[in-house]
Amino acid sequence: MTMNNTDLVSTLLLQIPDSKTRVRLNHFARRGLINYLSCYLQGMEAVNVERFSQYFGIDIRRLGLTTTTNLLSSSQRALLYGFVAHYLDLDDVQANFRGHPSAVIYSALLAVSNPNDRLEDLLWAYISGVEFAGQLGKLLNPNHAIQGWHSTGTIGSLAAAAAIGVYRNVTSSQLSAIISLASTQASGQLSQEGSDGKPLNAGFAARNAVCAYSLVSAGFSANRDPLANQNSWFSTLSQSPFNQQAWIASWMHPGQIESPGLWFKTHAFCSAALSGYDAAKQAWKEGIKFSDCNQIIVHYPPHGDAALTQTHPKMRLDGKFSIEYIIWQVLTKGDVHATDFANISLTSEEQEQLTRIVRQHDLPIGSPTQRPVSLELIIKSKVSRFDVKVQHGSPEDPLTDEEIINLANKSSEIHFETIQTLLNNSHQSITRLLTTINHGQEDVQ
Amino acid sequence: MTMNNTDLVSTLLLQIPDSKTRVRLNHFARRGLINYLSCYLQGMEAVNVERFSQYFGIDIRRLGLTTTTNLLSSSQRALLYGFVAHYLDLDDVQANFRGHPSAVIYSALLAVSNPNDRLEDLLWAYISGVEFAGQLGKLLNPNHAIQGWHSTGTIGSLAAAAAIGVYRNVTSSQLSAIISLASTQASGQLSQEGSDGKPLNAGFAARNAVCAYSLVSAGFSANRDPLANQNSWFSTLSQSPFNQQAWIASWMHPGQIESPGLWFKTHAFCSAALSGYDAAKQAWKEGIKFSDCNQIIVHYPPHGDAALTQTHPKMRLDGKFSIEYIIWQVLTKGDVHATDFANISLTSEEQEQLTRIVRQHDLPIGSPTQRPVSLELIIKSKVSRFDVKVQHGSPEDPLTDEEIINLANKSSEIHFETIQTLLNNSHQSITRLLTTINHGQEDVQ
Structure with missing residues (x-):
């Protein structure tokens, strides 16, 4: 049976991982989440929050990271979270993607989270999004970036959309449609560097993904194969063909989150x-x-x-x-x-x-x-x-877990050891994590 | 004094037109608006409105075309209006742009309208947006479309952003920033033809423009020259350089809305x-x-x-x-x-x-x-x-005003002669137009 490229990717994304792989890769996703939360908290202190309050017409400072609010739609929250997390340019990087995975993917996932969602599902959805971003990046880069595209915005839109589909456990054909509606919105210019446009690109990508998910959930249709080798998002931007056998063989072998892995930044510059x-x-x-x-x-x-x-x-x-x-x-x-x-x-x-x-x-x-x-x-x-040749923080000389925690502890009053303990017990609900972040202490519910 | 490309375009966009030019071009803009409203009303009958009601969580059928509502944000309304107006693929086309100007530009303008805005300002902002779309299209097409881009989504995002800037009478540097934040969101794939993705591209472009305007209004910054010949949106997508002298010489001479002009479709097929x-x-x-x-x-x-x-x-x-x-x-x-x-x-x-x-x-x-x-x-x-060789409705054999009115009259219970009379007296407020559309009769306020 032949499958189109996008349906193949959707099928790969929806595969149930074996528990050994999952446990191994979870380790990297937890490091990503701690770093994401730390960047978000520092970004929130650094940005001119008044601008956002004016944009949304509500007091942003009081909002916190939240799954349930009548104040903002999920798309609006995705835009806010992505912008804030990427604002200082301190957030993690993946080398094949040539972009910032956590700012886009975790922002999109948190924006569509329900209070009782489990942390382990959040982590696996993130791992899946990073996999898709890295695999696409391998094919599109470096030409994509050299041409002027900001991968965080372009590839990031599709990766975050895929992660949402995995998180919300949609069908394979729904997942293809979500990726498709994300692809037709995917954009972002590297030339925004040095302005608010750069972190906005991360926010726009998270928003695009949430928007695609919501539209497909409401029954909107989309082109069935945005990753086709002709007449597609992929063929418009790529100079290398999509090779189904290569994707099957390399998918999660090793995980893109493991190799080349995440690069954690120790300083707030590129x-x-x-x-x-x-x-x-x-x-x-x-x-x-x-x-x-x-x-x-x-x-x-x-x-x-x-x-x-x-x-x-x-x-x-x-x-x-x-x-x-x-x-x-x-x-x-x-x-x-x-x-x-x-x-x-x-x-x-x-x-x-x-x-x-x-x-x-x-x-x-x-x-x-x-x-x-x-x-x-x-x-x-x-x-x-x-x-x-090799920098500390890069995959070839990674930060230790302790260093990541120490970096995070500088960002707020929160003891990130608490977050680490929470994440290690990943059957917990997402609400527990967010309450800890918003109030600086673990919620005992 | 040298000016960067985007500041030059912003300056051209904000020039006060002489009244003779304005009157002449207004004629074309009025035809575009009547056709837009007719396409919107037919689209609203044709689309599965339940999908939108589910997406927005409100009863869309009762919303109408509106400037003031707490139910939807201006970005959300832009997405809705753009999608509905382009849904049947009956809306106007501009040959240099290779896209659908009214579905994007009028949708964006109506979404940011205030009740007391004057119709003549709406018309001039539209003319300005069509000018920018046509000028950009001349440089980017046909390669842009052949590569797979849907100009309605890509160029459309910038054109609608420019039109909003003119409408809201922002400063030249704000206008450059609005165009910039629209450019870093600009996207849209032609391969969405045959699915909801195609009309969504028009909606996304209108949303991108409104979003860019709101962000700049709230104080967000952007790359200053998205139309630069290097490291810009323009250089990423164009194979022809931006020539300042050519833009100055050809700007509104003749108006892109006049020549090649708008192409009105008489049937709901390609x-x-x-x-x-x-x-x-x-x-x-x-x-x-x-x-x-x-x-x-x-x-x-x-x-x-x-x-x-x-x-x-x-x-x-x-x-x-x-x-x-x-x-x-x-x-x-x-x-x-x-x-x-x-x-x-x-x-x-x-x-x-x-x-x-x-x-x-x-x-x-x-x-x-x-x-x-x-x-x-x-x-x-x-x-x-x-x-x-030449089709009726195309710029070389245009529809008469009467034919445009007759086409529009088929779309609803509304007598479009009333709309035409309203538009001829363009000092009227926008509320008067929208009330007529929503209630099928002229509001006597």
Whole structure:
């Protein structure tokens, strides 16, 4: 029997996992959820919440993460959650996807959650969404990102839609229709970097997924095969054909959440800048200061710095996407802090200083989980060079569970050890988790 | 002083028109509005309104076209209006845009209207949106459509956003931001044809525009130049550069709403089938019947029938995209009616009859506003041929105002002459128009 590509994906998504696989992959999904909640709480402190209150016409600060409210529709909540979780650009990344899985997928799932849903179902739906995002990303990237698309918005819309379908246990043909209506909304431009448009892309993707799910639930129809090799969302955007055998063989072997896995960010700037940051830290430790350098050359592989779009930032906020700005900060005062990325102009003198740092693209292309960089510092007649291939937090040098908890504990009054214990007992209801987040203590219901 | 591309467009959009131009172009906008309202009313009768009632959780039938309601947000109303107006595929088309302007732009404008807004401002905002859609379409098409994008959804999102900005009289920099947040949501796949996904694309575009406007109004920021020649929405999708001088020179000279102008559809089937329909009507008038014909050959230019995807329809509904089905209907009973496109199977005998009609692609390629066809009917040893180049309703053979009113009068109990009188006195408020539509009579307030 032949199946169309989308029905094949829907069938794969709805397979019941064996318990061993599930337990193993749950571990990664729990780490993702803790990091997501932490990013959400920090984002909520950082964003101008008044803007959202005005947009929705209600006091957002009092809303919290919630499954039941008459104040906002599920699509509106998805938009809010996705925006806030991605606001600081601190949230996790998956290398094949080239996007931020948790901000989109967990936001969409929480927006359609019912109070009695079980945490283990939330985790499995997330794992399934990450799988779909990673598999699609393998085919579409890097061309997709190079062309200017923000994978978090595009692929993210479909991945979150798939995750919702798994979570709500729809039929295979409903799942295909949900993916289809998400695909015809899927969008997002990388050029929004440096503005609210970037985190909005994550919110729009979560909204698109929830909207697709609600429309299909209400009986709306959709093109049956958005992943077809001709006349489809997939063929419009992809330069590689969809190969059914390859999808069957590689699906959850290993899980995309396990390998290449999730990349957790330790700093609130673009993860593509982490290797350059590490190299600059090494130089600082050896006593090199920016004022000593005649010139600084950052060597990358071709397109290795594609996400770092700001070569000449005018605002400190743009520094999140500028390796020049980050290196300059580290070699001037030893590190970067959240306050270094405020929406404040750089003086013309500061902008002038940054021009001393230039990029070259002469390193060999590495694996998708590596972001190799070579930092060359020219001090009078002497040249120092610092090479970094693997960053701490990346799948090849992952954070420990303890480090993830410690990062999360910095975000609020909540002791994230409590959340970790809750998640380990994943038969619990989602309400328990959300009550703990909203009130900073475990609800004893 | 140099301006970025988007700021230039925003400045052009916000120019105050001279009254002569305005009066001339208003004429076309009024025709578009009458046709839009007629399509909306027919769509509302045709769609399964229960689906929408379930989706929104309220009784949609009782809502009407409204500016003030606590029941739905403005984004939700934009989605509903766009979907309903495009549902029958009866709504107007603009050739450069290659999309349906009114379903997207009027839907977005009505969704953000205030009761006391004046009709003349609504009309001018619409004219401005059509201008932007046509200018963008000139640069992006035909590649954009050939690649699989549904211009109604993609370009439509930006055009509706621009129209809202003009309508609400925002500043130039706000207008750029609104266009930017619409661009990062802009999407829509042509492959949704034949499903609810197609009219949903019009609804999504209207929603995207309203959402962008509301977000910017609440203070959210966006990338400043989505129409830049590098790293932008425009550069991601376009193969032709944006030329500022060309935009300045051609802006509203002539208005895109005037030339190539709006194409009004006289039947609820794909407009690509209209020329074949006209030829079949000529044959019927000369007394030729399907039962007399041994074979029927429909001659097109190469790709002239690309949108007519159904050569062997199995359902009457698929007949909307089948020239064979439409010719068979006309030569059997003199015309086609809305009921001929119900979701009902064709018998195997009927399907067999349709195989007597074949296509050939041997005509020269015509202009974008023409859809040439040559219908060849073989009756025993005699051959009759009917050539049609220009269809009635197209910009080269436009409907008269009276014909547009007559078409509209078929759609409901409303006498559209009343609407026409209202629109001619365009200092009136929008509430007056909507009350007339909702209650079938003019409100005397």
